[in-house]
Amino acid sequence: MNKKILAVDDSGSLRQMLSFSLKAAGYDVIEAVDGQDGLDKARMQTVDLVLTDQNMPGMDGLELIKALRKMKNYQNVPILMLTTESGDDIKAMGRAAGANGWLVKPFDPARLTEVVRKLIG
Template identity: 55%
Template sequence: MAKNILIVDDSASVRQMVEVTLKSAGYQITAAKDGQEAYELCQSKIFDFVLTDQNMPRMDGLTLIKSLRGLGSYRSVPIVVLTTEASDAMKAQGRAAGATGWMVKPFDPAKLLQIAAKVLN
């Protein structure tokens, strides 16, 4: 059965690149343009994996992660941050919020597929 992945990014081009990459491996994709939209989607559907940007309007990635971890159904769902933010301090904040992993943009499609396979198995 195909795994359902939620992509959260305010950049339409990034959402499209990530979606094409993950769909090529057979994943089902849902996309949200910011953390608020993603949180609303997650209240009515459980995704197998969430891939989120950090810097977005309305709700940023760390706030989204904390909010999702507060929902019982998302306590153990893998959440990876895909962002231009690369500082150790930001990564530490991500871990503290409950992020499973961290990827820096621009992303390598092969590495993204590798991470998706790892967190979904």
């Protein structure tokens, strides 16, 4: 069975690119349009990895990570931030919230897949 990845981003085109790249690499992808949608979908089924944007309307990426880390079944699931932001301060906040890595947009599909493989095989 394919590993499942939850991709959370308010940009439809970005979700499409993520989905395309990860599906081509053999993963199943569940898309969510913002932090709250991501949290709702994560509650419905446990995924193997979460990939989230930071700046989204309503619940942002950091809030999503904090909420996920409070859930028992998400305490050890790898969570990656994929965002346009690259400042050290926000990265530190991501790390403190429980993120396992930080990817700065735009992403290269091959490099993204390489990182995902490293984390979940």
